[in-house]
Amino acid sequence: xxxxxxxxxxxxxxxxxxxxxxLQQAIERRRKDGSSQWQDGYPNPQTVESDIEKGFGYVxxxxxxxAVYTALIFNDEPxxxxxxxxxxxxxxxxxxxxxxxSEDFAxxxxxxxxxxxxxxxxxxxxxxxxxxxxxYDNLAMLKIxxxxxxxxxxxxxxREGMRKAFEKIII
Numbered sequence: 735x736x737x738x739x740x741x742x743x744x745x746x747x748x749x750x751x752x753x754x755x756x757l758q759q760a761i762e763r764r765r766k767d768g769s770s771q772w773q774d775g776y777p778n779p780q781t782v783e784s785d786i787e788k789g790f791g792y793v794x795x796x797x798x799x800x801a802v803y804t805a806l807i808f809n810d811e812p813x814x815x816x817x818x819x820x821x822x823x824x825x826x827x828x829x830x831x832x833x834x835x836s837e838d839f840a841x842x843x844x845x846x847x848x849x850x851x852x853x854x855x856x857x858x859x860x861x862x863x864x865x866x867x868x869x870y871d872n873l874a875m876l877k878i879x880x881x882x883x884x885x886x887x888x889x890x891x892x893r894e895g896m897r898k899a900f901e902k903i904i905i
Contacts, residue, residue, distance in 0.1 A: 739796070739798070740794065740795070740796055740844075740847055742848065742851040743793060743795065744789065747783075749793055750779070755836075756803050757781075757834045760834035761773070768871070771872060777832055785805045785832070791805055792804050800836065801844055802844050803833070805831040805832045806830060806855070807829045811829045813891060814829070814865060816890070817890050818890075818896075819887045819899065821865070821887050822887065822901045823863045825863060827901070828855075828856045828861055830852060852864065862905060863903055863904075864884075865900070866879065866901075867892065867898060868898055868900075870896075884900035885902065887899045887901050
């Protein structure tokens with residue numbers, strides 16, 4: 735049996751084309767699911783470039799092939815300062831944004847693996863809170879968040895409307 739080497743690493747500029755391809759696949763998947771999420775020109779290639787330049791872009795690789803993209807941002811999501819509900823904590827936190835899986839790797843449980851690696855990454859920075867939001871109709875992500883023990887905290891207003899907000903305290 736072949737073992738897969740799965741790694742989370744910072745995205746590099748040379749990854750931007752494959753990242754954009756993966757995001758386009760995810761945008762199309764959301765459209766086919768009947769969702770309004772990501773259907774307004776965001777994210778776009780400039781989003782990817784900005785994420786990489788700011789050090790926010792990360793990729794999950796399987797045997798050195800980019801399989802999943804995400805943006806990981808410490809302590810910076812202005813929309814999270816106003817929540818209809820309440821967060822579990824008010825200290826430092828990591829925000830997970832723009833999770834997108836390559837069609838080549840869909841259905842392999844890699845988003846769950848990504849979240850596990852993100853928890854390790856967050857702990858390594860001595861931060862114990864992870865916050866994430868998603869569209870009310872992103873059933874796949876909602877299921878993953880529930881399975882991994884994220885608590886529903888309320889709703890936040892992001893560019894495209896109200897989003898369900900979740901937090902997990904990791905120790």
